[in-house]
Amino acid sequence: MKEEQKNFILFAAFAALVLLGWPMISHWFFPQQPAAPAKMIDGKLQPVPNSGVDPATNALKTIRSRDAVLADSPRVAIDTPALKGSINLKGLRIDDLVLREYGQTVAKNAPPIRLLSPSGAEGSYFAQFGWQGAGAPDGNTVWKADGETLTPASPVKLTATNSTGQTFTVELGVDSNYMFTVRQTVANRGGAPVAVIPYTLISRGQRSTDTSQWAAHVGPVAATNDAAHYIDWKDIESTPQQFTTTGGWVGFSDHYWLTAAIPDQRGGVTIQQRGTAAQQYQADVALAQPIAIRPGKEATYTSHFFAGAKEVKLLDAYQKQYDIAKFERAIDWGWFEIIERPIFTYLSWLFKLVGNFGVAIILLTITIRGLLFPIAQKQFASMAKMRQVQPKMKAIQERYKDDKQRQQQEIMQLYKAEKVNPLAGCAPMLLQIPIMFALYKVLLLTIEMRHQPFVLWIKDLSAPDPATILNLFGYLHFTLPSFLAIGVVPVLLGVSMFFQMRMNPAPMDEMQKQMFAIMPWMLMFLMAPFAVGLQLYWITSNVLTVLQQQWLYARHPEMKVPVEKPSTAKAK
Structure with missing residues (x-):
């Protein structure tokens, strides 16, 4: 119990550090509101x-x-x-x-x-x-x-x-x-x-x-x-x-x-x-x-x-x-221009088709997730196989905990016997990173999203959600610190992330459980400075992930079975 309390205190300290230090680093990563004009020195x-x-x-x-x-x-x-x-x-x-x-x-x-x-x-x-x-x-x-x-x-x-x-x-x-x-x-x-x-x-x-x-x-x-x-x-x-x-x-x-x-x-x-x-x-x-x-x-x-x-x-x-x-490099496309350009072209076409940039972002997200679904399916199947052999792997680690070389040899033989590739689950994820980053940059850089409305109070998809909850949506006339300026859309993002993480298998480690429990709400705060268009993409992606995982769990029911902890008793 003392170890669990220590882990929780460390994690709470880390969470506080992230939340309080976030305003100091977020201006390098996220869209910002214009600063006050610079003043002259002595005119x-x-x-x-x-x-x-x-x-x-x-x-x-x-x-x-x-x-x-x-x-x-x-x-x-x-x-x-x-x-x-x-x-x-x-x-x-x-x-x-x-x-x-x-x-x-x-x-x-x-x-x-x-x-x-x-x-x-x-x-x-x-x-x-x-x-x-x-x-x-x-x-x-x-x-x-x-x-x-x-x-x-x-x-x-x-x-x-x-x-x-x-x-x-x-x-x-x-x-x-x-x-x-x-x-x-x-x-x-x-x-x-x-x-x-x-x-x-x-x-x-x-x-x-x-x-x-x-x-x-x-x-x-x-x-x-x-x-x-x-x-x-x-x-x-x-x-x-x-x-x-x-x-x-x-x-x-x-x-x-x-x-x-x-x-x-x-x-x-x-x-x-x-x-x-x-x-x-x-x-x-x-x-x-x-x-x-x-x-x-x-x-x-x-x-x-x-x-x-x-x-x-x-x-x-x-x-x-x-x-x-x-001349086209007046826009700082960066390293992933080869991916960003097709995404921008498709997003622009969707916008012309439906006439609402928010709907176009949703359709773009559905398209991207649809294209990546075979990769996600392969990744999930690999995770299912790894989960099946995890008890055997834990037993090997316990049996040969004093002989790391023999331990690695036995684990590699286990992978070979069970026909499991531990990297198969990572490679598809790595393929998704440049695509997701490219979409982030397209929504961040292009003027085409500036001042584009979506629905109800969302009049500008390129700006953070103005409906901040803690000052009663602006009816209380005071300015909140940036890390407390939480709008309705960031809350929806946190909720969608919560349900997505609930679909994942429960981790064995108690510290990991605590981290996964609080992470959606940390992300709610951290994502608040994002443009609503980016948050809309993230929410749509989370909803699609939940639906995708429900379908994949139906095909891999073994993923729902909790993994038993290896016995801590010494082998005789």
């Missing part, structure tokens, strides 16, 4: 170090209201089915952009997601286009526009002229989604040759409010022609990262949103990511070699700028249309 941010780009492009003024900052400079409106905002003619920046199709919350009249903001306003985040070289326009140049509004049907031409006879022109076009086309032209009307290097920079005045997780990168991204590089914010605060490549792109990735400077994929470019300790960051891409322009000649360089949602099919389409190296 200022230090300029980002750069090579050749005017530091004034990154210097921020005292924080003011966005409307006041926007009113300070002449602008060209941006108006497309997916985007709305404006271009700052001072410095030639796209620094005002919202995503029309995505609301900040699930509320019907929620304001749209704001992606870009001007320098001097909260959340400064913008793209700028220009040239390195003597006489090139800088961040204070005011450009002249030939139109008032940029639309998919009407590109805008911006022009600036210097004192030595060079005319700089940027023609901006945009499609009906999120891709801008940037045609930069230099006409040399002077009397001497000039050399210029076209560049695009993306300046960001603070880190993303989304949390970077082990399964979903948030932060600086750079892609070369052979790899995608997911970079930590703090890494570039101390040491800039630079890549020389033909093709590729560079930018910043939020959980669902992306900005990317995309050079001409046929020429050599230098890509950089850099930052400061004041959390100001810059991604830039510049042509690796200067363009020499003789008097009376001109040269044009075409690049692209992406600012929008990381929609899977759209990223794939852009990658194919413009031959952009690794």
